[in-house]
Amino acid sequence: MSAHPSRPASDAPVLSVRDLRIEFPLGIVVDGSSFDIARGQTMGLVGESGSGKSMTSLAIMGLLPKEATTTGSARFHGDELLHRSDASMRRTRGDQIAMIFQDPLSSLNPYYTVGFQIAEAYRAHKGGTKAAAMRKAAEAMDRVRIPDAAGRVGHYPHQFSGGMRQRVMIAMALVCEPDLIIGDEPTTALDVTVQAQILDLLAEVQEMTQAAMLFITHDLAVVSQISDHVTVMRFGQTVEQGTAEQIFSNPGNDYTKALLAATPRLDDVVDLPEPILTKGGR
Amino acid sequence: MAIYLVKRLFAALIIMLLVVFFTFVIFFQLSPDPAASICGQTCTPERIEAIRDQLGLNEPFFTQFFTFLAAIFVGRDYGSGASVVHCNAPCIGYSFQTNQDVLQGIVDRLPVSVTIAVGAAVLWLLSGVAAGVISAVKEGTWWDKGAMMFALAGISLPNYFVALVLQYLLVVQLQWLPFPTVVPFTDSPVQWFQAYLMPWMVLALMYASMYARLTRTNVIDTMGENFMRTARAKGLGRSAVLIRHGLRPSLTPIVTLLGVDFATLLGGALITETVFGLNGVGRYAYDAIAVNDQPVIMGVTLVAAFAVIIANIVVDLLYRVLDPRVRVSTS
Structure with missing residues (x-):
């Protein structure tokens, strides 16, 4: 499927993030994040808003605001992504690493046809x-x-339904056949039935392309459907990491337990721990 | 599309009627007696009465109004017998002070106003939009602050002040320009250009300042849109992101403004034309105001309103081409 000849042996992770730290003048938003994603695998990055998950993805894309400073490393096929020039990042962005955003209506330019916008990529x-x-x-x-x-x-774009618009965004992400797809809450703005369709589509696309996927969401139910591995973040710190199975069947951290408890399930059990109140009312 | 146009034209017609009605009320009913100002100094009550008769001012209000309306379509005769004055359709009034059909007076002077409007519009559009875009891209820098200070000054300074300062500087002090005398373009393009250059600059300064501020705000707003992030995430270069994705949404609203501003100038740049001695529609109105020549004042008002209404329709049609969302939702 892929046309990138320089790809290393398949065992090496496509994306390898180590001790990623993102700091803004007002404070640290990501503090020491580390994870690997292999070919054909999906990493679910979970956390409430403000936990630093979107900032992590923007750092990988090189799209952080100017005032942010980053340390640590994020290697894509072994090449460092952080601190690269904008021109060099531009060649990677959209080609080898593609991103799908939350709100497809506002993420597409209303003045151009969807075909034009995909073709442009x-x-x-x-x-x-x-x-x-x-x-x-x-x-x-x-x-x-x-x-x-x-x-x-x-x-x-306005001539499409919400679900179809998100399909357009996914088509845009796929058009260059990237090795890494980052989905930043790609199903959050959609209603539940459409959400399920889009998740199925993403899984199918990944099956087909064997791309690595970083899936960012605050919704554990969504993560459970799509991820192989899960990283739980809170206030910029990684609170728990493991395979999806470990996290869902045997969460080690109280916060993860609380998040799980907050997820409505059909086989709801009674003695789950009380949700932890978050700091500062976030 | 055709239905939309018909609807718009119908609405325009109603607005025009209302404009005619209100101008008619203001100029013929609430103003000093037009007969008295025509009559002049050697006036007798009998003569005023005769003039009132001739102008139809003794008729009931609605009869006068409908006579006025009908004149637009079929023309009108003022008075009767030997002293009859005919005003051809479309007749929007007759000036007894200049003994001229008002519409003819406006049409004669329109080329000057059009020349002023076109030249100024080109100048202000180019400079205003360029300054606004650069300010937005360099938001918060000294360029941005300087340009916006300048724009604020450009908006605040009255036209006649800028006109006089410019004349003093360019003509008297620096002597870069000769004292402007209007000649036809075909006689001497250079002299023609020199005559219009300062009026263009004066008008352009004010409008460019407004356009620069608006463009800057629009571009900054657009830069914050999610689709701009998408464009960058695709790997587009900075200029493609700005020009292709940023400017189209930012500049579309400018079109609306341009249409209406341009049309307003067709109704005459009263102050600028007067200061620079250009005999355009604005100057025509100015002269008429000075001698209380009501048919002329009213005629210019009507034509100016007509221009703005037509410009609005043109802009709305243009918008349907420029903004795909409008195109679909109203068809």
């Missing part, structure tokens, strides 16, 4: 004619099961 990295890129866009839309993809490339 393709042309930025692979070049070629506009017509060829448009065909790639239609292919990508077809792959994410947008009905009549060839006909809908010329439509504008």
